[in-house]
Amino acid sequence: MKKNSTTYSAAIDLGATSGRVMLGRWDGRQLSLPEAHRFPNAFRTMGGHDYWHLPGLWEQIVIGLRKAAELLPKGARIASVGVDTWGVDHVLVDAGGRPVYPTFAYRDNRTQAGFRKLARDAQSLARLYALTGVPNVFYNTSLQLAETVVSHPAIADVAERCLFLPDYFNFLLSGRLANEITIASTSQLLDVATKTWSPAALKHFGVPAKWFRKPVLGATKLGPVRGLDFLKDAQVIAVPGHDTACAYDAMPAAADGSDLFLSSGTWSLLGFESDQPLLGKEALAARISNERLGDGRYRPLINVIGLWLLEGIMKDFATRPKDDGEWAALIKAAHALPEPSELLDVTDPSFGNPPSMKAAIDAQIKKRRLPVPKDLAAYTRLICASLGRGHADAKDAFERLSGRHFKRILMVGGGSKNRILCQATADAAGLPLVSFSLEGAAVGNTANQLIALGVVKDLPTFRAQLVATLDAVTYQPARA
Ligand code: LFR
Numbered sequence: 001m002k003k004n005s006t007t008y009s010a011a012i013d014l015g016a017t018s019g020r021v022m023l024g025r026w027d028g029r030q031l032s033l034p035e036a037h038r039f040p041n042a043f044r045t046m047g048g049h050d051y052w053h054l055p056g057l058w059e060q061i062v063i064g065l066r067k068a069a070e071l072l073p074k075g076a077r078i079a080s081v082g083v084d085t086w087g088v089d090h091v092l093v094d095a096g097g098r099p100v101y102p103t104f105a106y107r108d109n110r111t112q113a114g115f116r117k118l119a120r121d122a123q124s125l126a127r128l129y130a131l132t133g134v135p136n137v138f139y140n141t142s143l144q145l146a147e148t149v150v151s152h153p154a155i156a157d158v159a160e161r162c163l164f165l166p167d168y169f170n171f172l173l174s175g176r177l178a179n180e181i182t183i184a185s186t187s188q189l190l191d192v193a194t195k196t197w198s199p200a201a202l203k204h205f206g207v208p209a210k211w212f213r214k215p216v217l218g219a220t221k222l223g224p225v226r227g228l229d230f231l232k233d234a235q236v237i238a239v240p241g242h243d244t245a246c247a248y249d250a251m252p253a254a255a256d257g258s259d260l261f262l263s264s265g266t267w268s269l270l271g272f273e274s275d276q277p278l279l280g281k282e283a284l285a286a287r288i289s290n291e292r293l294g295d296g297r298y299r300p301l302i303n304v305i306g307l308w309l310l311e312g313i314m315k316d317f318a319t320r321p322k323d324d325g326e327w328a329a330l331i332k333a334a335h336a337l338p339e340p341s342e343l344l345d346v347t348d349p350s351f352g353n354p355p356s357m358k359a360a361i362d363a364q365i366k367k368r369r370l371p372v373p374k375d376l377a378a379y380t381r382l383i384c385a386s387l388g389r390g391h392a393d394a395k396d397a398f399e400r401l402s403g404r405h406f407k408r409i410l411m412v413g414g415g416s417k418n419r420i421l422c423q424a425t426a427d428a429a430g431l432p433l434v435s436f437s438l439e440g441a442a443v444g445n446t447a448n449q450l451i452a453l454g455v456v457k458d459l460p461t462f463r464a465q466l467v468a469t470l471d472a473v474t475y476q477p478a479r480a
Helices: 052-069 109-119 122-132 143-152 165-172 199-205 243-249 281-286 308-314 324-336 355-368 375-404 419-429 440-453 459-467
Strands: 007-015 018-026 034-042 042-045 049-051 080-084 090-093 162-166 219-225 235-238 259-264 268-271 290-291 299-306 408-412 433-436 472-475
Touching: 007 219, 007 243, 007 440, 018 052, 018 440, 034 299, 042 199, 049 109, 052 281, 052 308, 052 355, 080 165, 080 243, 080 440, 090 143, 090 165, 090 235, 109 122, 109 143, 122 199, 122 281, 162 165, 162 281, 165 219, 165 235, 219 355, 235 259, 243 259, 243 268, 243 290, 243 299, 243 440, 268 375, 281 375, 299 375, 308 355, 308 375, 324 419, 375 419, 408 419, 419 472, 440 459
Parallel strands: 007 080, 080 235, 259 408, 408 433
Antiparallel strands: 007 018, 018 034, 042 049, 090 162, 219 235, 259 268, 268 299, 290 299, 433 472
């Protein structure tokens, strides 16, 4: 490839509430990333269970790729495609890659019994944490697969492989059945000490070891796209398949490791990059999940419930905002309110997937004999302030357990536009927060494609070049 030529790539970034396909254009120094296609996503509830609609997602991916190709200048071609998605969800397939079991959505309640049973078993909790570095979370792939195997034992014969969602779309694009490491690390089945599966964790959950292959690292070429003639010769690249890993790769972090990362969307994902995992009793109590970077190193992470609280409560209000103007008005009204004197406990498990978020929040407040907020603006203020506290608690736990001192919080994602949330986080953490308007996951996805193609040397080089081109807003803490 010529050094100064422009490289085009397509980043497919699927979120639980929306998906997008972006056309990456890299001229050797700058990245532009026009959006080719955006579409809503939601799990579908059927017979009391929640499922993803895989054919619908694939259809939107193909529409998006076609639109991305249409954005190309005459004579140009797309060199590569890469897929990232939310974590933990997966497709059980036969040897030919055909799905043999429905793909449940991670918020489905089928794991609740297993989750509670494990939560009561301190010995297994500690053992599994030592094995995998991942705490007991209701959506873990481990709990999902354990439930599948117990409910349908014959699945062990019918299914040959377990592909996480990015792995599955990579298969549809390339014909290769491969597992990728970042998405594998969300499962609670990967061995925290190596880069492959934990036989003991698989055994604990009754999951057949044959379902998995040693994961490839992020930024691995899988082969040419097949079946889509407008993408002839494009390479499918297994980028870090977990959207959070991609979002972190996009952060223009200081090279000395002094930045804490916050990817803020439906979930608030706080963490940092590290050569070692954080393990032990205290790390488990702080719910630190030792997920992986594309190169196999660690990304200790605390998952705070995030803007799911706000998204959830909107459904309970007819006055919810319908466009950007109404959103701005809501944030302004919330901003004008006094700081709440009491905050929500955002770790309350009843916020996971309640029928009504307002009822779940009110129940917690009433239990504590406090007055419930009077309108949507007051709930918004309370939620943002409580999330700010949750972010600061996560920062404290990381500092305590790693011995590091963070100097800044770097924030990307939808929440980085919410100034009450940004300020509440800076104030509670006592650190400046730098918010970037950046499609984090899609940028990280593209960066990894460019690295795999050999047109960008490595991630530090990409980050150093990216930072010069970014718009950033810094929120100083009220009290440092
Ligand atoms: C964000 C995310 C989180 C993960 C959650 C469930 O999209 O990937 O990192 O914990 O979804 O998979």
